[in-house]
Amino acid sequence: MKVTLFGTGYVGLVTGTCLAEMGNRVLCVDVDAGKVARLKNGEVPIFEPGLSPMVKRNFESGRLDFTTQAEPAVHHGEVIFIAVGTPPDEDGSADLRYVLEVARSIGQHLDRYAVVVNKSTVPVGTADKVRATIAQALAERGAVIPFDVVSNPEFLKEGDAVEDCLRPDRIVIGSSSERATQVLRKLYAPFNRNHDRTVVMDERSAELTKYAANAMLATKISFMNEIANIAERVGADVEQVRRGIGSDPRIGYHFIYPGCGYGGSCFPKDVQALERTARTVDYDARLLGAVEAVNHAQKGKLFELIERHYGGALKGKTVALWGLAFKPNTDDMREASSRRLMEQLWAAGAKVRAFDPEARAETTRIYGERADLTLCEDAYEALDGADVLAIVTEWKAFRAPDFARIRDVLKDPAVFDGRNLYDPAQVEDMGLAYYGIGRGRSLASVPVPSAAMLRPAATA
Numbered sequence: 001m002k003v004t005l006f007g008t009g010y011v012g013l014v015t016g017t018c019l020a021e022m023g024n025r026v027l028c029v030d031v032d033a034g035k036v037a038r039l040k041n042g043e044v045p046i047f048e049p050g051l052s053p054m055v056k057r058n059f060e061s062g063r064l065d066f067t068t069q070a071e072p073a074v075h076h077g078e079v080i081f082i083a084v085g086t087p088p089d090e091d092g093s094a095d096l097r098y099v100l101e102v103a104r105s106i107g108q109h110l111d112r113y114a115v116v117v118n119k120s121t122v123p124v125g126t127a128d129k130v131r132a133t134i135a136q137a138l139a140e141r142g143a144v145i146p147f148d149v150v151s152n153p154e155f156l157k158e159g160d161a162v163e164d165c166l167r168p169d170r171i172v173i174g175s176s177s178e179r180a181t182q183v184l185r186k187l188y189a190p191f192n193r194n195h196d197r198t199v200v201m202d203e204r205s206a207e208l209t210k211y212a213a214n215a216m217l218a219t220k221i222s223f224m225n226e227i228a229n230i231a232e233r234v235g236a237d238v239e240q241v242r243r244g245i246g247s248d249p250r251i252g253y254h255f256i257y258p259g260c261g262y263g264g265s266c267f268p269k270d271v272q273a274l275e276r277t278a279r280t281v282d283y284d285a286r287l288l289g290a291v292e293a294v295n296h297a298q299k300g301k302l303f304e305l306i307e308r309h310y311g312g313a314l315k316g317k318t319v320a321l322w323g324l325a326f327k328p329n330t331d332d333m334r335e336a337s338s339r340r341l342m343e344q345l346w347a348a349g350a351k352v353r354a355f356d357p358e359a360r361a362e363t364t365r366i367y368g369e370r371a372d373l374t375l376c377e378d379a380y381e382a383l384d385g386a387d388v389l390a391i392v393t394e395w396k397a398f399r400a401p402d403f404a405r406i407r408d409v410l411k412d413p414a415v416f417d418g419r420n421l422y423d424p425a426q427v428e429d430m431g432l433a434y435y436g437i438g439r440g441r442s443l444a445s446v447p448v449p450s451a452a453m454l455r456p457a458a459t460a
């Protein structure tokens with residue numbers, strides 16, 4: 001099929017490339033001419049496992065192409081995806097400006113029936129706004145051309161996006177048109193080989209499904225962080241509690257890892273946006289507000305532990321920091337917990353020596369060169385001249401470090417484990433002080449199986 005995709009950001013580029021991989025002819029549009037030129041040159045602007053070779057392969061075979069021109073792109077697609085950004089505006093609501101600009105441009109150039117698909121995460125009711133915007137642009141040209149608008153949210157995880165896209169666990173189609181539903185069923189048929197994963201519903205329910213999924217996952221994390229904070233105070237170990245509750249299939253092991261807070265482009269933004277949506281319909285979403293508040297506090301947790309360790313005297317200290325990205329296998333720093341920690345440390349007069357396998361360039365882009373930040377090429381290099389070590393992102397490379405080496409290099413051997421990667425007893429046996437999230441110190445004498453060993457890789 002012929003497919004057009006507006007927006008070559010994370011979602012657009014991954015979706016477009018996977019659709020091309022399945023044999024469709026995909027044209028991706030972006031207003032950023034530099035980005036389009038780089039993509040045509042085989043340069044993929046984001047770090048996502050498996051994406052780069054797939055873009056190259058499909059571009060070279062002619063199934064995937066990039067342009068800045070809206071008009072030929074609208075003429076190309078039987079299915080036209082809108083996958084542009086919806087950044088939060090000042091009050092946390094999703095800003096629909098880019099989505100509606102694309103809708104307008106579709107209305108200006110549409111020349112025959114097409115299915116317009118909202119892929120961006122958009123507030124409930126956006127399908128109606130997109131429909132009205134296209135209709136208005138068509139009316140301005142005096143054109144009468146049929147079209148449908150469908151909501152088809154994505155559920156891609158950064159770091160696993162290609163895999164998630166090729167093997168989705170569900171394909172949500174929010175559509176009130178049978179014709180459009182059939183077009184999308186045909187497009188997604190190759191992704192549905194073993195059993196049908198399509199869930200067809202109305203547009204508003206599809207739009208809400210996306211927010212509900214992310215809010216549910218964020219709630220699980222904040223809930224666990226709350227339990228961790230209680231565990232810390234009552235002398236229990238949240239890692240044992242986690243295994244105790246996860247074994248109940250109604251609760252499950254996924255997304256109950258306590259830590260120094262969730263980040264990324266989705267959870268923080270979507271929880272806030274859903275809360276705002278609720279407010280616009282006179283509902284006070286108290287639970288969502290609490291999820292957000294717990295996460296905000298949790299992002300300050302590592303700083304709080306380090307500050308307490310030094311009785312508040314952080315001026316002149318140097319903290320080695322492992323992990324800058326908001327999670328492993330990405331270079332994305334949006335809402336990353338590392339940012340809060342670094343900013344708090346700098347404000348307290350401390351210095352940071354940081355290492356991340358992928359996010360160093362992104363860190364420089366955000367913070368520039370500064371005297372109190374040294375970006376290192378290697379995890380152990382970050383320890384040179386540092387007082388203590390803090391782990392913020394659970395990259396695999398950090399899971400089984402050489403504790404003897406850490407102990408010997410740090411001036412004040414202490415590990416602040418923001419993702420509960422290590423067994424506290426093992427670290428302490430090596431002669432380091434250990435601070436985790438919600439690991440009551442009264443249990444330090446009880447042998448604790450290594451959390452890293454028990455952690456399923458898929459939820460990293």
Ligand code: UDX
Pocket residue numbers: 154155156157158159214217221254255256257258259260261262263264265266267326327459460
């Ligand atoms: C998320 C959703 O998982 C995905 O379905 C949706 O389409 C987009 O948002 P993503 O933002 O890529 O994906 O990351 P995810 O793997 O979900 O992690 C989000 C954050 O939660 C990370 O900062 C991670 O460290 C944190 N997290 C995750 C926890 O703190 N504990 C957990 O148990 C799981």
